[in-house]
Amino acid sequence: MNIRKDVLPVQVTDLTKRFGSFTALDGVSFTVKPGETVALLGRNGAGKSTLIGCLMGFLVPDQGSVDLFGQNVLDLPRDLRARTGFVPQTMTGFGAFTVGKLIDYIGAFYGTLPPIDPALLRWADLDPKKIVKSLSGGQRQRLAILLAMRHEPDFLVLDEPVASLDPHARRDFMNLLGDYARRTGASVLISSHILSDLERLCSRLLFLRQGQLVLDVPTTVFRATTRWLDHATPHILSDLPFQIIGQRETGFLVHGWSEDVILPEGTTISVPDFEDAFLEITATRTA
Numbered sequence: 556m557n558i559r560k561d562v563l564p565v566q567v568t569d570l571t572k573r574f575g576s577f578t579a580l581d582g583v584s585f586t587v588k589p590g591e592t593v594a595l596l597g598r599n600g601a602g603k604s605t606l607i608g609c610l611m612g613f614l615v616p617d618q619g620s621v622d623l624f625g626q627n628v629l630d631l632p633r634d635l636r637a638r639t640g641f642v643p644q645t646m647t648g649f650g651a652f653t654v655g656k657l658i659d660y661i662g663a664f665y666g667t668l669p670p671i672d673p674a675l676l677r678w679a680d681l682d683p684k685k686i687v688k689s690l691s692g693g694q695r696q697r698l699a700i701l702l703a704m705r706h707e708p709d710f711l712v713l714d715e716p717v718a719s720l721d722p723h724a725r726r727d728f729m730n731l732l733g734d735y736a737r738r739t740g741a742s743v744l745i746s747s748h749i750l751s752d753l754e755r756l757c758s759r760l761l762f763l764r765q766g767q768l769v770l771d772v773p774t775t776v777f778r779a780t781t782r783w784l785d786h787a788t789p790h791i792l793s794d795l796p797f798q799i800i801g802q803r804e805t806g807f808l809v810h811g812w813s814e815d816v817i818l819p820e821g822t823t824i825s826v827p828d829f830e831d832a833f834l835e836i837t838a839t840r841t842a
């Protein structure tokens with residue numbers, strides 16, 4: 556299948572999803588370009604899995620739309636759907652299959668496939684004769700990843716894929732994922748609470764807070780322009796031409812900082828730790 560490279564793999568427009576009277580996603584818009592690795596960040600309940608459900612077409616939006624490869628995900632033709640891959644938070648079902656039989660069974664849906672990437676097989680380290688229901692949580696997670704990646708999708712979505720992996724498997728997987736994206740030019744969207752992994756792997760960061768996309772930024776720009784600005788009288792910093800994304804008693808966490816902007820005398824500038832920045836950006840404040 557030839558995917559037109561000038562078509563955006565993902566275009567999300569004004570996406571809103573409600574469960575009863577509760578709004579889980581509120582007017583979310585963003586795009587993913589070919590080859591981008593995008594981190595989906597947010598606290599528990601921020602709406603990450605709901606967004607992923609809408610991206611994959613499992614959930615129907617109340618408003619707005621999701622286009623994959625230029626077509627609405629809810630009417631995605633089979634050949635385009637086959638260019639996507641999805642790793643769920645937990646893999647359920649298929650308990651009676653052996654690992655080998657399940658890999659063949661799922662693979663058959665994609666027609667004739669080349670042999671599985673040896674690096675992926677080595678990393679998954681699964682015994683093909685084992686029964687799926689006898690796998691440990693981490694082994695099951697590796698199987699879910701193998702099944703989602705074996706057909707080399709152009710758009711791979713991973714919903715907290717490393718939660719049950721040990722640190723070795725996790726580190727190796729993040730390297731494998733980076734290699735995969737570079738080798739194939741695929742786009743990847745991944746949610747995880749392991750912030751250091753995301754900061755290392757991803758070229759773009761999406762921060763969700765209470766269903767709203769509060770920041771969408773390339774990782775390099777985030778690193779270069781996110782700063783703590785502190786001052787003995789902090790309120791004099793609030794009119795600066797930067798986006799305020801957090802605050803503390805002595806000052807503000809800002810995005811869009813540039814050394815070209817002259818700051819009030821006595822301002823201290825410091826680089827935030829990624830976890831501190833995450834905590835600020837995703838904090839729920841009552842006004």
Ligand SMILES: Nc1ncnc2c1ncn2[C@@H]1O[C@H](COP(=O)(O)OP(=O)(O)OP(=O)(O)O)[C@@H](O)[C@H]1O
Pocket residue numbers: 574577579597598599600601602603604605606
């Ligand atoms: N089917 C549903 N019915 C009602 N509420 C739901 C449903 N699915 C999700 N929600 C609510 O929507 C909000 C967002 O849930 P979601 O699972 O998307 O969060 P998340 O960011 O993935 O969280 P976590 O980090 O804990 O996985 C939560 O408040 C959740 O309770």
